[in-house]
Amino acid sequence: MLNSHETESNRCSLSQLAPLEAILFDIDGTLCDSDPLHYIAFRELLQEVGFNGGVPITEEFFVENIGGKHNDDICKILFPNQDLQKSLKFMDDKEAMFRRLASEQLKPVNGLHKLCKWIEDHGFKRAAVTNAPRENAELMISILGLTNFFELLVVGGECNRAKPFPDPYLKALETIKASPEHTIVFEDSVSGIKAGVAAGMPVVGLPTRNPGHLLMEAGANFLIKDYDDPKLWTALEELDSLAAGTMVTP
Numbered sequence: 001m002l003n004s005h006e007t008e009s010n011r012c013s014l015s016q017l018a019p020l021e022a023i024l025f026d027i028d029g030t031l032c033d034s035d036p037l038h039y040i041a042f043r044e045l046l047q048e049v050g051f052n053g054g055v056p057i058t059e060e061f062f063v064e065n066i067g068g069k070h071n072d073d074i075c076k077i078l079f080p081n082q083d084l085q086k087s088l089k090f091m092d093d094k095e096a097m098f099r100r101l102a103s104e105q106l107k108p109v110n111g112l113h114k115l116c117k118w119i120e121d122h123g124f125k126r127a128a129v130t131n132a133p134r135e136n137a138e139l140m141i142s143i144l145g146l147t148n149f150f151e152l153l154v155v156g157g158e159c160n161r162a163k164p165f166p167d168p169y170l171k172a173l174e175t176i177k178a179s180p181e182h183t184i185v186f187e188d189s190v191s192g193i194k195a196g197v198a199a200g201m202p203v204v205g206l207p208t209r210n211p212g213h214l215l216m217e218a219g220a221n222f223l224i225k226d227y228d229d230p231k232l233w234t235a236l237e238e239l240d241s242l243a244a245g246t247m248v249t250p
Helices: 004-011 035-048 059-065 071-078 084-105 112-122 134-143 167-176 190-198 212-218 230-244
Strands: 022-025 125-130 153-155 183-187 203-205
Touching: 022 167, 035 059, 035 084, 059 071, 071 084, 084 134, 125 134, 125 167, 134 153, 153 167, 167 190, 183 190, 190 203, 190 212, 203 212
Parallel strands: 022 125, 022 183, 125 153, 183 203
Antiparallel strands: none
């Protein structure tokens, strides 16, 4: 029987992926801590249209009802009795406000560029897979200096079904010609983790703004604080060792 330390060690391992082929990233909350900017945009514009009697939404409301979801689904949650076109116009205004805020304030998650260099040095395939509108996604990738890093950007709204369905991740795998058995996903939301798991891949969760226990319940293999987390680098070094055929058992 495994003791607790061994159980944790096994759960944080990615050894089953060797040899690693590809790494897929969500964008919002995964490459950058963008949720506070989305929250500000939603809070201000919802207050302007008199949502909830003009009382500003809370961060808890944002996490439970908005974060990680596709815009069509958010419209149904926020405006269930309103004409869809009017709701989508609200979302367009909100996205425009988000882009203004992002241009001034967006920053990468700690350690992101260190991980991206490691991926480039190893020659792994990589793609960004998001429920964000393409204009937002391309802007964030550009601000983060990753336009030339990603081989592919998959947008949920351009697939048959967005996250939490697996379609966006399956499209990414098919396009970059990678196997789910040899690909890691990085995600920060429940819907994103469910999508990655449904596509047959292990998912590393970042509780950037979402509660860690919800990410684990959604199926994350393990959680990391950011891309400087020693847990992540231990797992990646293990993959390196396996690939080199030099894995030494303790």
